[in-house]
Amino acid sequence: MLGCVIHGQGDLRVAELPVPEPGPGQALVAVRYGGVCGSDLHYWRHGGVGDFRLREPMVLGHEVVGTVVEYGPGASGPATGTAVAVHPATPCGVCPECSNGRRNVCRDTRYLGSAARHPHVQGGFAARVVVPCEQVRALPDGLELRRAALAEPLSVALHAVRRAGEVAGRHVLVTGAGPIGCLVVAAAKAAGAAHVTVTDLLPEALEYARIAGAGTVVRADDPDDAGWPGEVEVAIEASGVAAGLDTCLRRVRRGGVVVQLGMLPPGQSPFAGNLVVSREIELRGAFRFDTEFDEALALLAVEPAFDGLVSAVVPVGDAESAFGLAADRSRSCKVLLDFTSAP
DSSP states (O other): OEEEEEEETTEEEEEEOOOOOOOTTEEEEEEEEEEOOHHHHHHHHHSEETTEEOOSOEEOOOEEEEEEEEEOTTOOOSOTTOEEEEOOEEOOSOSHHHHTTOGGGOTTOEETTBOSSSSOBOOSOBSEEEEEGGGEEEOOTTOOHHHHTTHHHHHHHHHHHHHTOOOTTOEEEEEOOSHHHHHHHHHHHHTTOSEEEEEESOHHHHHHHHHHTOSEEEETTOTTOTTOOSOEEEEEEOSOSHHHHHHHHHHEEEEEEEEEOSOOOSSOOOOOHHHHHHTTOEEEEOOSOSTHHHHHHHHHHHOGGGGGGEEEEEEGGGHHHHHHHHHOTTTOSEEEEEOTTOO
16 A cells, blocks of 8 residues: 655655554554644654654654544444544553543653654554544544544644633634644634634735634734734744744733644744743643544534635645645645545
């Protein structure tokens, strides 16, 4: 079967891989679509994401949907042929974080397509993938696979909004209008936010934010843009750059909440720490998700506007061009790999 394997910085290969067989408690899924995530792009462009560095070849991908092929011994789930989404995380279930309901920060989790541990956890960008059967979710009625491919990144956005606390009736600022930032807009609106302002450097990206439901969009490099809010109750940093965090800290009101969602570069990042003190700003991190995956599927099933965030579907054989397109935010939002023709 065909799969997308990253060997190092700039070294992405579409390769023939052995077809896996499901073991005890596992499901074999025929992958239809795989969404190219910002972390996939970081592995491709930089050889790592944040502090997680490649140490061996790794199949990329954790945003995958498809159909059930078969189950291994003792496993059960949606009937074979059922359209499903794959939850990419396998928490250990026994660490203090798992025991306290924080499975998304499990200290020994396995996450598809992640170099956070060694040996790396191979990902889902392959024509067939084996996962624990409890991570397979049947799609709600009316939800097609193409839109369902947004379930994983939407789950990330839903978790970030949850970390922000109460957003209903509030003005939310989102810095960064990439795929995750746009989905944060949608998640905030679904949670009842009264108004969402989004900042970015690219006008094309800001148009996708409008599709997602942003009430105001602002050029981040234009201090005179009339759309800049005086202050907001909640700010969510989704760009992954220190300048975005600085904007959030300076625009949130005293006693407000800032959520750092974007993965900052490895090492130390400067930030306006004095504002955290003098304004008693609550700075919270948001990492991945847990039960939000099922909420994401339910939301996708009832909101066709999400279709507008899928900007391209590319055959897996052209994976490198798909990655190049996904990396160019002036031309794309969410790019999907199509494994339909993959053997």
